[in-house]
Amino acid sequence: MTEVAKIPVIDVSGDGDQTQVAKELVEAAIEHGFVYIKNTGKDIPAEAVDGAFEMAKRLFNAPISEKQACTIQQNNRGWSAMNYETLDPANQRVGDFKEAFNFGEFIDGKAQQPIPPTVAADEAQTSAFRDLCYNLSLKLNTLLGIGLEVDPPSFFTAAHLRERGPSGTILRFLRYPPRTDLSEGGAAATAATAEDVRAGAHSDYGSLTLLFRLRGQPGLEILLRDGKTWSPVPVVPPGTERDPAPPILVNIGDLLSYWTNGLLRSTVHRVVFPSGSGVQGEADVGPRFSIAYFCHPFSGAELGVVPSERVKGYKGGLAEGNPYAERRVLTADEHLKMRLKASYAQLYKEKE
Numbered sequence: 321m322t323e324v325a326k327i328p329v330i331d332v333s334g335d336g337d338q339t340q341v342a343k344e345l346v347e348a349a350i351e352h353g354f355v356y357i358k359n360t361g362k363d364i365p366a367e368a369v370d371g372a373f374e375m376a377k378r379l380f381n382a383p384i385s386e387k388q389a390c391t392i393q394q395n396n397r398g399w400s401a402m403n404y405e406t407l408d409p410a411n412q413r414v415g416d417f418k419e420a421f422n423f424g425e426f427i428d429g430k431a432q433q434p435i436p437p438t439v440a441a442d443e444a445q446t447s448a449f450r451d452l453c454y455n456l457s458l459k460l461n462t463l464l465g466i467g468l469e470v471d472p473p474s475f476f477t478a479a480h481l482r483e484r485g486p487s488g489t490i491l492r493f494l495r496y497p498p499r500t501d502l503s504e505g506g507a508a509a510t511a512a513t514a515e516d517v518r519a520g521a522h523s524d525y526g527s528l529t530l531l532f533r534l535r536g537q538p539g540l541e542i543l544l545r546d547g548k549t550w551s552p553v554p555v556v557p558p559g560t561e562r563d564p565a566p567p568i569l570v571n572i573g574d575l576l577s578y579w580t581n582g583l584l585r586s587t588v589h590r591v592v593f594p595s596g597s598g599v600q601g602e603a604d605v606g607p608r609f610s611i612a613y614f615c616h617p618f619s620g621a622e623l624g625v626v627p628s629e630r631v632k633g634y635k636g637g638l639a640e641g642n643p644y645a646e647r648r649v650l651t652a653d654e655h656l657k658m659r660l661k662a663s664y665a666q667l668y669k670e671k672e
């Protein structure tokens with residue numbers, strides 16, 4: 321059995337001096353590109369997470385016609401059907417074995433996109449959950465700025481303020497059917513073949529991602545520094561068993577990696593069908609659900625290297641360990657368009 325990833329667990333819910341926490345966060349982001357944020361219930365209450373997963377289940381169980389009416393657009397909002405997105409086009413012959421629903425911004429609690437009538441009553445609650453994620457993402461950006469001693473330390477936070485204008489930020493709900501899915505939830509009854517992968521290998525396109533998972537549902541793996549070993553990431557790492565909710569898994573995306581010239585790692589990861597001998601206490605039965613908050617800066621944010629002695633002293637460069645993010649773009653929006661075009665070949669072909 322592959323050893324599980326040794327990702328640190330950090331508590332950011334304290335009120336005191338955050339310098340030490342900021343340093344720990346930065347070290348985890350450099351070493352692993354992933355960190356668990358202990359869920360004490362303070363930043364994101366367990367009930368809010370539960371409510372979001374309940375909404376997701378209703379949404380995916382909605383009649384297919386309701387979901388089709390919300391089909392994902394080039395603005396990256398809406399429903400992506402089974403196999404529609406391909407996260408690793410160079411290595412996958414079929415699209416990801418999952419369906420997903422992306423929510424963009426809400427204004428006064430209202431989504432700015434079509435949503436299935438089945439979950440219309442959940443709109444305000446979903447908007448509130450997105451706000452909780454936004455606030456936590458700002459806190460983490462602030463800590464990263466402090467920990468890296470960026471000048472000024474508020475640099476990352478300032479680039480993510482809603483007041484700066486539109487951004488690619490997305491709250492995404494995911495449903496991964498089991499290998500054989502005869503339930504009414506999927507687009508149709510599905511049966512995975514040997515070629516199927518739940519989510520192909522990729523790094524995330526934004527600055528950082530908050531990931532919520534359910535106890536007992538395995539599948540996420542990260543690529544270790546050696547570039548060939550895949551390591552499972554437990555939902556409930558040691559020490560968090562009694563917390564109100566599993567920790568929030570945070571990973572660095574391409575943009576924070578660009579900003580820091582690769583010092584912060586945008587680690588490649590994937591979601592697989594676990595093969596029996598996975599993480600202890602996790603079992604692959606029924607569909608798997610997850611919720612990802614992809615935090616992006618305002619669209620015009622420039623991705624030049626930030627003023628920080630720590631970053632200046634780092635000579636590693638971007639290429640190390642991540643062939644999925646090539647630096648040939650200038651702004652957050654240009655980068656997002658490039659990545660979406662590669663993952664949604666059909667959507668971009670249809671619209672050309």
Ligand SMILES: O=C(O)CCC(=O)C(=O)O
Pocket residue numbers: 494519524531533540589590591609610611612
């Ligand atoms: O479902 C998961 O655990 C991870 C999904 C993911 O990596 C993504 O959507 O970018």
Ligand SMILES: [Fe+2]
Pocket residue numbers: 522523524589
């Ligand atoms: Fe991801």
